[in-house]
Amino acid sequence: MRMAFFWTPLERVSHGLRGFADPTISRQAGAAAGTEHRKVAWVCQFVHWDNYTNDQVPDLDDSAALVQHFRLRGCDGFNNCGGDVNFLTTAVNGWRALDAHFGTSGGAAPTKVPTFINLGTVKTAWTQWSAARVGNSIKVLVSNLHPIAAQSVIFPDVLNGEGGFPYSVLAPANSHSFYTYTIANAMENGRFTSNANGWGLVNGTTFESTGSPSAGSPGHVRLNGAAGQIYALTSPNILMTPTTRVRLNLNARFEGGARLRSNYYFRDKTGAVMMNGGSSMWGSTGLNVSETDSLWHNYTQDFTVANNEKIGYISFIFYVYHGDGTTPQAGDAIRLDDIVVTFP
Numbered sequence: 001m002r003m004a005f006f007w008t009p010l011e012r013v014s015h016g017l018r019g020f021a022d023p024t025i026s027r028q029a030g031a032a033a034g035t036e037h038r039k040v041a042w043v044c045q046f047v048h049w050d051n052y053t054n055d056q057v058p059d060l061d062d063s064a065a066l067v068q069h070f071r072l073r074g075c076d077g078f079n080n081c082g083g084d085v086n087f088l089t090t091a092v093n094g095w096r097a098l099d100a101h102f103g104t105s106g107g108a109a110p111t112k113v114p115t116f117i118n119l120g121t122v123k124t125a126w127t128q129w130s131a132a133r134v135g136n137s138i139k140v141l142v143s144n145l146h147p148i149a150a151q152s153v154i155f156p157d158v159l160n161g162e163g164g165f166p167y168s169v170l171a172p173a174n175s176h177s178f179y180t181y182t183i184a185n186a187m188e189n190g191r192f193t194s195n196a197n198g199w200g201l202v203n204g205t206t207f208e209s210t211g212s213p214s215a216g217s218p219g220h221v222r223l224n225g226a227a228g229q230i231y232a233l234t235s236p237n238i239l240m241t242p243t244t245r246v247r248l249n250l251n252a253r254f255e256g257g258a259r260l261r262s263n264y265y266f267r268d269k270t271g272a273v274m275m276n277g278g279s280s281m282w283g284s285t286g287l288n289v290s291e292t293d294s295l296w297h298n299y300t301q302d303f304t305v306a307n308n309e310k311i312g313y314i315s316f317i318f319y320v321y322h323g324d325g326t327t328p329q330a331g332d333a334i335r336l337d338d339i340v341v342t343f344p
Contacts, residue, residue, distance in 0.1 A: 002056055002058060003145040006058055043063075044080070067091045072130035112343070118130055133343070139179075144176075150170050185340045190338065199236065200235075220337035225330065234315060240305055243306075245304050252334055255331065255333040259320070262285045264282060266310075
């Protein structure tokens with residue numbers, strides 16, 4: 001019964017958040033005045049209308065956890081519409097406990113765009129979880145209301161890159177547990193440690209098992225050049241919020257007179273490429289480099305994801321051009337490895 005009383009308001013708020021045109025944008029850093037959504041949850045202390053025992057109803061710790069779930073799902077605040085001083089104090093302290101993660105301590109405006117990772121609930125489960133990525137930090141809250149048994153929570157594949165985020169956690173019984181992870185690389189298989197799994201090798205781009213620039217990378221990809229033919233490499237999807245600042249870092253080696261360029265596809269919240277008429281929607285990372293030697297070079301490129309509220313993911317595409325920006329000539333090729341995506 002306690003789990004039902006906990007799940008109901010969480011699902012009610014999450015249902016409202018899912019109903020927004022963009023359920024991930026909340027107080028965007030640098031957004032124009034009047035353009036941001038304001039999402040405010042109305043909260044109330046549980047009232048004993050019947051003779052429930054204390055272990056059957058949410059307690060103050062549950063109240064604090066609920067407002068923390070609301071914040072980790074994109075709410076900008078809450079309104080107390082029926083609770084005593086103890087309830088309100090508990091709820092406010094629970095909310096403020098996340099200030100440091102969101103960069104809003106002392107009432108400061110956020111400096112980075114958060115990405116809210118989970119808006120779903122499971123009515124029949126003992127556990128509910130919420131998470132938000134701010135910069136390279138992911139804060140996860142798992143609530144397990146089973147009275148005696150630990151419960152396993154499995155996280156979605158989109159979070160299981162090379163950044164140390166686990167596939168699952170075992171939440172202790174009768175607990176609200178926080179887990180914090182630092183992203184080392186949001187790009188899945190960016191060092192090609194498992195062949196080129198998850199990547200799209202376009203027009204004859206190949207996986208090479210030898211010749212990588214670092215000992216920790218057993219393979220790399222080669223964008224094979226041919227006269228008049230643009231060879232390309234496409235990445236796995238990365239969970240993304242519009243206007244997020246992204247840092248792309250990679251190693252590249254050039255052959256012939258090749259030039260490397262990179263763009264990113266807009267993908268909606270299902271992961272599908274967004275279309276405008278009959279054309280794919282994309283943006284430029286700004287990466288546009290070429291070298292005349294045959295050595296490995298490291299490049300870092302920062303860019304801001306477009307302010308399109310339908311974006312839920314992005315994926316990268318890397319192209320080989322000729323050095324003067326024309327289509328490749330025979331002998332033009334690029335080798336890529338150690339592709340790392342973070343959030344500065």
